[in-house]
Amino acid sequence: xxxxxSTRSKKVLTLLHPVTRTLVSESTNIxxxxxxxxxxxxxELVQEILNSSKKYRCxxxxxxxxxxxxxxxxxxxxxxxxxxxxxxELCWHLCEILYFEPVSGDVILPLLKRWIQFHFVNYESxxxxxxxxxxxxxxxxxxxxxxxxxxxxxxxxxxLCQGNSRLACKLVELHSKANTTxxxxxxxxxxxxxxxxxxxxxSVREFEHSWQNWRSKVNADVDAGTFSGDKxxxxxxxxxxxxxxxxxxxxxxxxxxxxxxxxxxxxxQPTIKSSQLEHYVADSMxxxxxxxxxxxxxxxxxxxxxxxxxxxxxxxxxxxxxxxxATHLTNLLQVGQFIPVNIHxxxxxxxxxxxxxxxxxxxxxxxxxxxxxxxxxxxQEGFEVLKTVLPxxxxxxxxxxxxxxxxxxxxxLFSVIQSVCTKRSEKYFELGRHVDALAWAIKGKNHDLASSxxxxxxxxxxxxxxxxxxxxxxxxxxxxLFVDRLVFLTKFVQFCNKKTxxxxxxGLSMLIDLLVNNMVPNYFKLTYFMEISTLLTSSLTExxxxxxxxxxxxxxxxxxxxxxxxxxEDDKISKQKYEELLRKINPxxxxxxxxxxxxxxxx
Amino acid sequence: MEAKxxxxxxxxxxxxxxxxxPDNDLPCSKFLTGxxxxxxxxxxxxEEVQGNAVQLxxxxxxxDPIPLYTMExxxxxxxxxxxxxxxxxxxxxxxxxxxxxxxxxxxxxxYNIKSLNSWSNIHSYKNGTHSSLTSFAxxxxxxxxxxxxxxxxxxxxxxxTPLCSIEDSFNSxxxxxxxxxxxxxxxxxxxxxxxxxxxxxxxxxxxxxxxxTLKLVSINFIQQKPSQQHLLFVGSDDGSITVWDxxxxxxxxxxxxxHNESVSELQFHPENPNHFFTxxxxxxxxxxxxxxxxxxxxWRGDTLNERLSVTALAEPLYLPLNSLDVVAxxxxxxxxxxxxxxxxxxxxxx
Numbered sequence: 026x027x028x029x030x031s032t033r034s035k036k037v038l039t040l041l042h043p044v045t046r047t048l049v050s051e052s053t054n055i056x057x058x059x060x061x062x063x064x065x066x067x068x069e070l071v072q073e074i075l076n077s078s079k080k081y082r083c084x085x086x087x088x089x090x091x092x093x094x095x096x097x098x099x100x101x102x103x104x105x106x107x108x109x110x111x112x113x114e115l116c117w118h119l120c121e122i123l124y125f126e127p128v129s130g131d132v133i134l135p136l137l138k139r140w141i142q143f144h145f146v147n148y149e150s151x152x153x154x155x156x157x158x159x160x161x162x163x164x165x166x167x168x169x170x171x172x173x174x175x176x177x178x179x180x181x182x183x184x185l186c187q188g189n190s191r192l193a194c195k196l197v198e199l200h201s202k203a204n205t206t207x208x209x210x211x212x213x214x215x216x217x218x219x220x221x222x223x224x225x226x227x228s229v230r231e232f233e234h235s236w237q238n239w240r241s242k243v244n245a246d247v248d249a250g251t252f253s254g255d256k257x258x259x260x261x262x263x264x265x266x267x268x269x270x271x272x273x274x275x276x277x278x279x280x281x282x283x284x285x286x287x288x289x290x291x292x293x294q295p296t297i298k299s300s301q302l303e304h305y306v307a308d309s310m311x312x313x314x315x316x317x318x319x320x321x322x323x324x325x326x327x328x329x330x331x332x333x334x335x336x337x338x339x340x341x342x343x344x345x346x347x348x349x350x351a352t353h354l355t356n357l358l359q360v361g362q363f364i365p366v367n368i369h370x371x372x373x374x375x376x377x378x379x380x381x382x383x384x385x386x387x388x389x390x391x392x393x394x395x396x397x398x399x400x401x402x403x404x405q406e407g408f409e410v411l412k413t414v415l416p417x418x419x420x421x422x423x424x425x426x427x428x429x430x431x432x433x434x435x436x437x438l439f440s441v442i443q444s445v446c447t448k449r450s451e452k453y454f455e456l457g458r459h460v461d462a463l464a465w466a467i468k469g470k471n472h473d474l475a476s477s478x479x480x481x482x483x484x485x486x487x488x489x490x491x492x493x494x495x496x497x498x499x500x501x502x503x504x505x506l507f508v509d510r511l512v513f514l515t516k517f518v519q520f521c522n523k524k525t526x527x528x529x530x531x532g533l534s535m536l537i538d539l540l541v542n543n544m545v546p547n548y549f550k551l552t553y554f555m556e557i558s559t560l561l562t563s564s565l566t567e568x569x570x571x572x573x574x575x576x577x578x579x580x581x582x583x584x585x586x587x588x589x590x591x592x593x594e595d596d597k598i599s600k601q602k603y604e605e606l607l608r609k610i611n612p613x614x615x616x617x618x619x620x621x622x623x624x625x626x627x628x
Numbered sequence: 629m630e631a632k633x634x635x636x637x638x639x640x641x642x643x644x645x646x647x648x649x650p651d652n653d654l655p656c657s658k659f660l661t662g663x664x665x666x667x668x669x670x671x672x673x674x675e676e677v678q679g680n681a682v683q684l685x686x687x688x689x690x691x692d693p694i695p696l697y698t699m700e701x702x703x704x705x706x707x708x709x710x711x712x713x714x715x716x717x718x719x720x721x722x723x724x725x726x727x728x729x730x731x732x733x734x735x736x737x738x739y740n741i742k743s744l745n746s747w748s749n750i751h752s753y754k755n756g757t758h759s760s761l762t763s764f765a766x767x768x769x770x771x772x773x774x775x776x777x778x779x780x781x782x783x784x785x786x787x788x789t790p791l792c793s794i795e796d797s798f799n800s801x802x803x804x805x806x807x808x809x810x811x812x813x814x815x816x817x818x819x820x821x822x823x824x825x826x827x828x829x830x831x832x833x834x835x836x837x838x839x840x841t842l843k844l845v846s847i848n849f850i851q852q853k854p855s856q857q858h859l860l861f862v863g864s865d866d867g868s869i870t871v872w873d874x875x876x877x878x879x880x881x882x883x884x885x886x887h888n889e890s891v892s893e894l895q896f897h898p899e900n901p902n903h904f905f906t907x908x909x910x911x912x913x914x915x916x917x918x919x920x921x922x923x924x925x926x927w928r929g930d931t932l933n934e935r936l937s938v939t940a941l942a943e944p945l946y947l948p949l950n951s952l953d954v955v956a957x958x959x960x961x962x963x964x965x966x967x968x969x970x971x972x973x974x975x976x977x978x
Contacts, residue, residue: 042673046638046966054965099674102673390667391642391665391667421721422704422721422776423760423803423818424760425665428909428964456753456757458753458777458778458800458801459799460799461800464800464818468844497821500819504843
């Protein structure tokens, strides 16, 4: 395995296969709708939890099917993925039966029987094959069925272990000796095995009564030796009446301890309640020698049958599906109120898992937007995590940045907004794209960045007397007014526009306003005064007395400030600078004074 | 009229663009997608093409789309447009443009996408790093591309190198471009500025700015109304859609019923140009009927999530719908939950 590539996505690697990716996307829909069912009344709640559980399982099965179809490529890896999700679904299904399914009279076995039949179809498919074969070979009547179909009896036993008496009966009916007394008795017993009908108004007691009746009849026939002519038929009948002498046969036809457990209970305790299951688990596991070092599947199934939810969840977490199952199932159990909320800390067991899953999705890169939805469902705690993980998303371009920004805006995550905008701004700054850098700095209300960018534009103007922002300023908007330097820059650009339009008088009053309000940065002042000077030179400019006095004051302040800076006698550079300043500023001073003198003349 | 149906399928990638392949025999049954946000590093154990890709799919009603061909693509797909029934142009966030051609054998069992020409790194910054090629527009004579580097590049499809490259004096990222007529193009940038360029000399020069009042809002698309080409529909990041009449640009119409968040794309119904469709980053897909002024029907994410098969009617996802395309009988849109939604009979009542 390439180690380098596994770092980013190690946590959700199983979910990054093209097929399993659909599992992640599709389950998000269900997850989000589950979060809404909190508001339902208890009856609807139970219904919705069950429906959602079935939907989740449905997409797992779809996923397995698609994996199987794609397995020509890299078969080993794909089949290992299949195993993972197969195990997940098997356990989830049992959990659904034990917790979410309404069980009338708490008679759980019919559901467990269906669970086994649903997941272990080998006997059924052999039986179906035998039946089809018999149909087509009808001509060859009276051929010995057993010798024709070597798996015949083992299929019958297997079906009985799964409680599939209907199909077992059909097979027995095919037997060449089906017309003998022993076989027709057996067929009758198989046909009329009492089934607990949840929909019928039958009470548990009634069912138990008819079952005991039926069983004692089978027992009596077994004891009377009705079936002793055919050892296999006798074994089948012994299975039916729960005779422990055939336990070995059951053991042979059940590949796992849980199949064995259910096979045994079917014919000994048909009305067992789910709470009593735990008493039988240990014995079955012992028989299959899985007690000491049980594999994960056994651990989870055992804890489920023992109704130890905390242990089950631990098991689900250890599954190799990147906590997909643990997260969604625990959430269902929590919303369905099967897990008590800790009264003291008000802590929900599912929250940690949802947060972990959401965080892992965000870190997987491809699922970060879906990850956000999970974190968001955890309200405050989720937002805390979002604040730390969202800024880690690689902002390759504006397209991605905008998506992160929208999420941050929707959820009022100001620190994320700032972080995204600052990163974009710095990126554009680095690329020499100052307008974009400024725009992002404004969006992120980054005072320092916006100020220093404004300085860049102003300093450029000092050097070149060119203003590159003429078009831009109209689009910066009111948001730009949070930084003094930007306010100044904006106003100055507006002045430049006025200058281009030769609206000198208005331009001059703008400049004076800024002077009075002390908005002009020091490094810009000299350039600024030169602008004023140019305006004053023009005959189009009208300057009144107050304006001129203001300008004169500012000039004095400026040169005084300069003088106030201590100059070292040897510091030639600052001396030169000062002289240059005087050389430039003095003409303006004279210009203003003479204008002022003119303005003071009586009209 | 027959009822509208919505079909949802998962494509295992987030698609930034989706386009029906134009077909001379209606209805369209194949579409192209372009993805975004796929990491460039490869995962072990996966044989399928990884990373961003341009994919060709076959659509059979009521079935999941069948992937016909997957072509690796460097960078996010930023725009995808068919030129005719077989060739298309695709642009990348890595600053390149590619001309591709769909090929298939006689029995239509094997498909391939052949690269006819490509122009790499046509948008880049001064220090040489690539910039996103955000959009392109096509006329008879060639292609104009724009990018985050603020440049306009003119390309002739048969020439291996761009004809010329102009930098916008506005100095902000250009986000979209559209031809107005054979003489001029219009660009929209990340701050809301709309600028008209003269391209008659082969070398574009800016003519004037539209009096756009957008502030710090990126323009996402400029779409010309097919039946009245002087009308431009401009969609932006704040969800607004503005209609500019190029004969009088002083008073644009701002459509009242706007999306609340970024409107990603707008497409006109090809046979019924008074109907158009928009999708937004809030997961909304809207159908507009211009005869009745504003929105006739508004489809939110939830009604779109109706699945015909297993998981019926999920709650709204609130994930962005990035792209959409319309042919006579079907609308297709792609969402960041890696799903595509195909709506049949889009003009029929809900």
